[in-house]
Amino acid sequence: MLLRTLAAVSIAVAAATHAVAQMPLHSWPDADLALGERLMREHQCAACHARKVGGDGSAIYRPAGRINTPGLLRGMVDYCSTELNLGLFPEEVTSVAGVLQRDHYRFPAAPAK
Numbered sequence: 001m002l003l004r005t006l007a008a009v010s011i012a013v014a015a016a017t018h019a020v021a022q023m024p025l026h027s028w029p030d031a032d033l034a035l036g037e038r039l040m041r042e043h044q045c046a047a048c049h050a051r052k053v054g055g056d057g058s059a060i061y062r063p064a065g066r067i068n069t070p071g072l073l074r075g076m077v078d079y080c081s082t083e084l085n086l087g088l089f090p091e092e093v094t095s096v097a098g099v100l101q102r103d104h105y106r107f108p109a110a111p112a113k
């Protein structure tokens with residue numbers, strides 16, 4: 001009985017994951033993802049996050065937490081850049097946010113108006 005319930009739950013989860021994968025994701029038109037990846041390596045974002053949460057550091061990114069819109073994500077990257085004195089240009093902030101969006105947050109695109 002329990003096993004059957006578990007099987008049903010995992011099928012539901014798999015279906016939900018699939019549905020999410022099909023949804024168009026939000027993206028910033030001026031995000032340069034290769035640049036964003038390079039900036040994240042240069043500024044050791046993952047190394048510091050790993051010291052805080054362990055593993056590869058990606059557990060720090062909590063899409064269901066307080067960072068729950070693309071605007072807040074970009075704002076958080078901007079805030080970190082300022083706090084850590086990284087001196088990122090606006091398009092660099094957008095590029096870093098674009099990488100985090102693609103790899104971790106995966107916010108859906110806003111419905112077409």
Ligand code: HEC
Pocket residue numbers: 039040043044045046048049052060061062063065066067073076077080084086096100
């Ligand atoms: C000196 C350490 C350090 C560095 C370097 C660092 N961060 Fe962070 N970052 C943190 C800590 C600590 C938190 C968690 C803050 C909290 O939960 O209150 C955090 C949280 C975040 C979050 C929010 C996660 C969430 O979903 O709540 C984002 C996004 C983020 N960092 C992006 C970056 C990016 C991008 C870089 C590199 C450009 C970077 N951070 C560099 C320490 C760092």
